[in-house]
Amino acid sequence: MKSAKNKTLATWLAFLGGPLGLHRFYLHGLGDTIGWLLPIPTALGLYGMERIAANGIDDQMSWLLVPLLGFTIAACSLMAIIYGLMAPEKWNARFNPSLDQEAAPGRTNWITVFGIGAALMIGTAILMASFAYSFEHYFQYQIEEARKISQ
Template identity: 50%
Template structure:
């Protein structure tokens, strides 16, 4: 890895572009396999949302696809929380090859708070949506 990696940048990339794996690419480069995994559930979830908009709420495939977007979002925001809360010494040892770098400061703290806010909301919405669709399908039988 060349250059210095900053905690605040990784946290904000996870917040703003984590569903596309941008935080992983920032930290590990374009060869990171996990970074390339992130767009798959994101695109599946978006396809489910488009299906539901086009075909209505009775489309069962959309019920299966939409939660994948929530899973992708929650995973990305969890990564942002982990990055933002990582101690500076451990961060520098892992991502900056032992070179000292400035801590994330308030930018990392605000990023973590927003990741917690949006991540908790996405997690609860995903669980609620999935549970609602499951119970509706059971009641219809």
């Protein structure tokens, strides 16, 4: 018999280890394709941050790579919120079908609520920072190109 999947643990795994696919492996097993694909944009984003450290803020390749990390973290934070807010009967029906609808692994407790709150705060901040970073560099590039054309 498979072990019961705990909603609180899944919430925290999605928030803290989501960019590495840990929540997917916990819920769906090691054969989960999405779980294996999640580290790719995470690694590319980290590589973009490394490029900024080495080449400076004007490195155009990093403009494309860094937001991948931010959007991956934000998406995993959203999954943490979705898991944490899922009704116990829906959670157990989806991830613990052999258990009673109101079984303990699907219940929300204070640790789950703190996970939801942390995912909401950090995920939103990272998402907004990613948008700001992307748009700022995109518009700076457009202004610079317009300046080149006008001269």
